[in-house]
Amino acid sequence: QKEVEQDPGPLSVPEGAIVSLNCTYSNSAFQYFMWYRQYSRKGPELLMYTYSSGNKEDGRFTAQVDKSSKYISLFIRDSQPSDSATYLCAMSQGNYGQNFVFGPGTRLSVLP
């Protein structure tokens, strides 16, 4: 079992839909969680950074952490074609950069 799992997709949704992207993990010690967006032929860029459990909202994006279920989610409201990208989750016990474990990513296509 991989330490961090994500459905690779591709996930195709119509423009304006609410998108739910998820990761599950096995290490209950993880406390820091991040979501990255990666456009084709580009490096990942940070979307959301959360510590411990709960929700965090930033514009159309909401990150949710459920440590009891070892499950994190990223919701995208009013999805746009420009949201089409691969979304990677990353997590770590501490916030040292070298310790973050990445999921394989979910490829999202938002169709106009």
Next chain:
Amino acid sequence: GAGVSQSPSNKVTEKGKDVELRCDPISGHTALYWYRQSLGQGLEFLIYFQGNSAPDKSGLPSDRFSAERTGGSVSTLTIQRTQQEDSAVYLCASSLSLYLTATDTQYFGPGTRLTVL
């Protein structure tokens, strides 16, 4: 300002040849990281630098891989005697320090796409 740059953007080589990949981090960033990304795989951590020092090289896949950083800036990842399984995108990232926060985060370069024939 300028982000993280990597060169070359694409590299095609023959099995058995050596390749050198370069990373120019954001100026002032003390931490630098190398990752490998293969199709369907997550980012595989290879090595990190704090300044010019690489405290832990255990993430490097084999002794054919080496990395160095000079002047607290440019880093090179060298792969000797390349194999077909080395084909992947090699990503470099830098951060102000090793401690990542919502505002002090890793910034990734566009990657070098390596193809070993």
